[in-house]
Structures are given as structure tokens and as C-alpha cells.
Amino acid sequence: MANKISSDVLVVGGGISGIVTTLELLRAGKTVTLVDRDTPERLGGLALWAFGGMMLVGTPLQASMKIPDSPERALRDWIRFGELDTNDKHSLNWAEYYVENSRTEVYDWLKNEGIKFMPAVNWVERGLYGNGNSLPRYHVVWGASRELTRTMIAAMHEANSNNRLTLLHRHRISELVKQNDRVVGALGVNEETNEQIEFRAPVVVMATGGINGSHKECRENWPEHRALPDTMLNGAHPYADGKLHHEVEDKLGGRIVNAGEMWNYAAGFPHPYPHFEGHGLSTIPCKSALWLNHKGERIGPKPLVTGFDTHELCLRVVEQEKPWTWHLLNWRIAIKEFAISGAEHNQRIRDKQFIRFAKDLLLGNQNLIKQMANESNDFLVDDTLEGLAAKMNALTCSLDIDPAVLQATADEFDANFDKGNQLENDDQIRSILHARQWGPDKLRTCKPAPLQKPGSGPFIAIRVQLVTRKSLGGLCTDIDCKVLGNEDQPVPGLYCVGEAAGFGGGGSNGKRSLEGTFLPGCIMTARNAARSIISDTA
Numbered sequence: 118m119a120n121k122i123s124s125d126v127l128v129v130g131g132g133i134s135g136i137v138t139t140l141e142l143l144r145a146g147k148t149v150t151l152v153d154r155d156t157p158e159r160l161g162g163l164a165l166w167a168f169g170g171m172m173l174v175g176t177p178l179q180a181s182m183k184i185p186d187s188p189e190r191a192l193r194d195w196i197r198f199g200e201l202d203t204n205d206k207h208s209l210n211w212a213e214y215y216v217e218n219s220r221t222e223v224y225d226w227l228k229n230e231g232i233k234f235m236p237a238v239n240w241v242e243r244g245l246y247g248n249g250n251s252l253p254r255y256h257v258v259w260g261a262s263r264e265l266t267r268t269m270i271a272a273m274h275e276a277n278s279n280n281r282l283t284l285l286h287r288h289r290i291s292e293l294v295k296q297n298d299r300v301v302g303a304l305g306v307n308e309e310t311n312e313q314i315e316f317r318a319p320v321v322v323m324a325t326g327g328i329n330g331s332h333k334e335c336r337e338n339w340p341e342h343r344a345l346p347d348t349m350l351n352g353a354h355p356y357a358d359g360k361l362h363h364e365v366e367d368k369l370g371g372r373i374v375n376a377g378e379m380w381n382y383a384a385g386f387p388h389p390y391p392h393f394e395g396h397g398l399s400t401i402p403c404k405s406a407l408w409l410n411h412k413g414e415r416i417g418p419k420p421l422v423t424g425f426d427t428h429e430l431c432l433r434v435v436e437q438e439k440p441w442t443w444h445l446l447n448w449r450i451a452i453k454e455f456a457i458s459g460a461e462h463n464q465r466i467r468d469k470q471f472i473r474f475a476k477d478l479l480l481g482n483q484n485l486i487k488q489m490a491n492e493s494n495d496f497l498v499d500d501t502l503e504g505l506a507a508k509m510n511a512l513t514c515s516l517d518i519d520p521a522v523l524q525a526t527a528d529e530f531d532a533n534f535d536k537g538n539q540l541e542n543d544d545q546i547r548s549i550l551h552a553r554q555w556g557p558d559k560l561r562t563c564k565p566a567p568l569q570k571p572g573s574g575p576f577i578a579i580r581v582q583l584v585t586r587k588s589l590g591g592l593c594t595d596i597d598c599k600v601l602g603n604e605d606q607p608v609p610g611l612y613c614v615g616e617a618a619g620f621g622g623g624g625s626n627g628k629r630s631l632e633g634t635f636l637p638g639c640i641m642t643a644r645n646a647a648r649s650i651i652s653d654t655a
Contacts, residue, residue, distance in 0.1 A: 125319070125654065127149075127318035131160045132639070133643075134640070136161065138644075139151045139282065151285070153284075154308065155286065161266035162356075164266045169460065171258065172219070174219050196212065198242070199631070201627030207594065207596075207601070208375070219637050222637075227640075238253040238256055239557050242632040244426055262636065288308065291305055293361070301319060302315065323611070324617060325357065329381075330358050338377045338590075350386070351394075351397055352584040372592065373591065373592060378624060380629075381584060381586050383421075384399065384444065385582055386398060397582075398584070399459070407526065407545075408442060409442060411441060411517050413509070413519065420543070422545050445577075448498075450573075495581070497509060500575045502527060589626045590619045593623035599611070600612065618642055621642050
């Protein structure tokens with residue numbers, strides 16, 4: 118006979134949205150069962166490993182840098198860049214809610230919880246044609262997302278008076294239970310003992326993440342009009358497999374919407390020490406690196422440059438003949454610009470080592486480049502372009518790279534500098550110069566110079582490929598995070614938060630994110646869901 122656990126609310130998934138939902142419910146005096154599939158040390162899901170960037174609107178930090186932001190301006194950028202369908206009323210409602218409330222619901226709330234932000238606002242996703250973020254909005258948590266996650270976990274445990282929290286690790290929900298047209302709990306299993314468990318709760322909150330942890334789901338939902346790469350790396354959580362999405366849609370009457378919209382990254386490579394099969398790291402590509410196809414030719418006619426339109430980069434990369442591309446750069450560029458997304462490879466920020474962070478910023482992050490050169494087979498270093506070409510071919514077991522072609526590619530770019538800056542006529546150089554106009558970006562972007570400038574070597578080639586990350590679609594929800602079925606009627610007793618809800622409404626970002634909308638989206642959906650549950654059960 119199955120073990121039975123009862124509580125006021127059952128929260129399925131221990132990522133940041135599940136943790137914040139649980140925290141707010143505990144503070145309101147509710148009993149909560151939080152069920153997570155992962156191990157105790159990995160509680161927090163993908164947020165535990167994320168970088169911690171947040172797109173926030175109208176903050177004091179922006180004001181201190183004289184950035185004239187407003188919800189109206191942010192919403193205009195959001196709808197235009199994301200190509201958000203304004204007829205998708207639930208996603209639009211959430212986009213509006215986000216820009217109007219991210220300051221109070223995320224920035225102010227986190228500051229009150231003890232979270233600090235780095236003293237600069239970065240300017241990302243500007244759009245290829247200036248149609249993205251029209252000004253800087255990217256705030257970075259000091260301590261990275263790991264600090265955020267651990268702070269929320271500590272607050273959750275502190276709020277657990279009178280043992281009102283039942284926290285279960287390594288448990289999987291296999292089925293949601295419905296009775297008299299209302300969700301009343303779930304069935305699950307302890308994956309370590311195979312013990313069957315019956316969870317009873319008048320309210321169930323889905324905080325299960327997206328679908329991008331399953332390549333099967335990714336491929337089945339991939340838009341037909343977009344090229345699909347032969348291979349992809351996994352930068353999502355492997356347990357974000359969409360199975361409970363289908364459970365809700367097939368058995369409970371909920372609706373999955375915008376499933377084909379995804380936020381992937383174009384420049385990933387295999388994790389040298391993978392946490393799971395197919396685990397990929399996402400680089401933050403160097404703006405000054407030349408982005409090449411599998412033959413060593415520059416991809417064009419418009420060169421690929423990061424920081425302007427991640428979605429477009431992914432589209433361009435998957436259109437290439439082979440599922441990998443190359444970044445060609447030198448040591449001078451790498452130590453200033455190369456970075457890997459996430460807390461794991463941003464030690465100075467993660468561990469709050471400000472003096473060392475400033476030193477790396479000014480003198481270059483030599484340690485990370487040396488680490489990747491030693492640990493990653495996809496990170497190649499050589500003193501000559503000819504030697505680099507040989508290593509690129511050895512890695513791909515091919516003769517794709519003709520050394521003469523690689524040399525010609527570098528020479529053609531370097532010709533822009535034959536007379537100082539008088540002959541510069543290259544879109545990549547123009548993009549770099551634009552990025553360097555903003556102080557925080559100037560610190561991380563090299564002044565344009567020849568790739569073969571004496572003293573800048575050795576040369577570096579990084580083989581990169583598409584890495585899956587976030588689901589922009591999900592279960593359709595209203596502003597209270599209630600799961601909606603036919604005719605927009607709520608499924609009684611069922612809520613959905615975070616990535617599982619497409620960060621609100623089932624797809625609040627549209628086709629593109631202004632970047633940094635994910636962690637705040639998780640926090641805001643979680644807090645709204647908790648408020649609604651508290652109000653409805655008062």
C-alpha cells in the first residue's frame with residue numbers, strides 16, 4: 118500500500134520557482150510538500166548553476182547610471198524584439214506585468230532578502246537593427262545565481278516553523294490525481310527505494326521546468342520552417358523533459374502553447390566534466406572573434422557578432438552545412454572577452470572575490486583560458502594559423518580546413534587596419550565600436566585590431582555548436598498562474614510557475630528574450646501563484 122502524505126499545497130519541482138513558491142506559502146502559514154527529483158546538493162535546479170543576470174526595469178541602479186528606463190519603453194522593446202503576438206492575451210498580460218513590476222517584485226524584494234547586485238548595468242540583446250533593448254537593463258547578482266538560490270533555500274528553511282514543510286529529494290511525480298473535476302494531489306515514487314507515495318493536496322503547483330532537457334521533445338516541437346541541426350548539446354536540466362506537461366494536457370484539460378519557441382544558444386561545447394549525458398556549456402562568444410563555417414570561411418555576408426540577437430545567431434548557425442562552427446581569435450581577445458555562462462566558470466563573481474574580479478577585468482582572465490585549453494578538446498591553441506588548421510582537422514577527423522583558406526580569412530579581416538582606422542569597412546568592427554561606447558561593455562570588449570597583430574598570439578580556435586537552454590512556451594496560465602483549459606477556464610486546483618508556464622501565460626517572451634527575463638520570470642510567477650493560493654484558501 119502506498120505511503121500517504123497530505124499538505125495544503127503540493128509543489129512539484131525544486132527549481133527557483135518551486136522554492137520561491139514554497140517560501141511564500143510557508144510564510145503565510147501553509148503546509149507544503151515540495152517534491153524534487155534531484156539530489157539534496159542540487160536543490161535549486163538550473164538556477165543553482167546559472168549566471169544570475171536579470172532584465173529589470175526602472176531600478177535605482179539604472180537611475181544611478183542615468184539610464185532613463187520606464188515600463189512603457191521596456192514593453193515596446195519587449196513586444197517588438199520578441200515578436201510577441203499581441204492576440205496572445207495571457208502572454209501579453211504577463212509581459213505587461215513583468216515590465217511594470219520587476220522593480221518591486223524582484224529587485225526590491227531580493228534586496229530585502231539580502232541579495233546584492235554588481236554595481237553596473239550591462240547592455241545585451243540590442244537587436245541587429247537597434248530593435249532589442251534600447252538601453253541597458255541587465256543586472257547581475259553578486260554571487261551569481263548560486264547565491265540567489267542558496268539564499269532562497271535558507272529563507273525557505275527559516276520559514277519552516279512547526280515542521281510545515283515536507284521536502285523530498287529523489288522523488289518523481291508520475292501522475293496528477295483528479296477528483297470531481299479538481300486536481301487533488303498526485304502519485305509519485307521514491308527513485309531510490311521504488312516506494313510508491315500518494316500525495317494529497319487541494320492545490321498542486323507545477324514547477325517542473327521546460328521541455329528542453331529532452332532532445333526528443335525539442336525535435337518534435339521544432340518549428341517546421343526553421344533548420345534543425347543534426348546534433349545538439351544539452352544546456353537545460355535533464356529532468357525538464359515535458360512529461361508532466363503532457364499529463365496536464367492529455368488528462369487534465371490544460372493547454373500547452375508556443376511549444377516550438379525556445380531560447381537556445383549558438384556557441385556551446387561539451388562540458389569537460391559533464392554532469393549528465395550530452396551536457397554542454399554555453400560560451401559568451403567573443404565579439405572580436407571571427408565566426409567561421411566548417412571550412413574556415415567567415416559566415417556572412419553579415420558577420421555573426423554576439424550581444425545583439427541570440428535568436429538570429431541560432432538561426433544562422435543551424436543553417437550551416439555541418440552542425441558545428443568555429444570561433445577564430447587570439448590570446449589577446451580571449452583573456453579579455455571569453456567567458457562561459459553560469460556560476461561554475463565565473464568563480465570571482467560566484468565567490469564574491471571583488472579584488473580578484475577587478476584584476477581579471479583589467480589584466481585579463483588568464484586562468485579561464487588556460488583551464489579551457491587544458492580541459493576542453495574543442496578549445497585549440499597554436500602559434501601559427503597553419504598549425505591551428507591541422508588541429509581543427511584532427512578534431513573533426515576531416516580535411517575541411519584548408520590552411521590557405523584560413524590564412525586568407527584572417528588576412529582579409531586584417532586588411533581593414535592597413536591604414537589605421539581609415540580603411541575599416543566591416544560590420545563586425547562597427548558593432549564592436551558601438552558596444553564599446555557603453556562603459557561596462559568597453560571593459561569586456563577589445564579595441565578593434567588585426568587578428569595577426571604582433572604580440573597578440575597564440576591563435577585560438579573553438580569548435581562550437583547549438584546548445585539547448587530554455588523553453589519559451591509552456592502551459593497556458595492566467596495572471597494568477599492558474600492553468601487554463603478550454604475556453605480559458607482554470608483547471609481547479611492546478612497552478613503552474615516558472616519555465617513550465619513559459620515564464621508566465623504560456624509564452625510571455627514571444628520568439629525572443631531581451632535576455633535575463635528568466636530568473637525574474639520564475640520569481641514573479643512564483644510570488645503571484647502563492648498570493649492567489651493564499652487568497653483563495655483564506
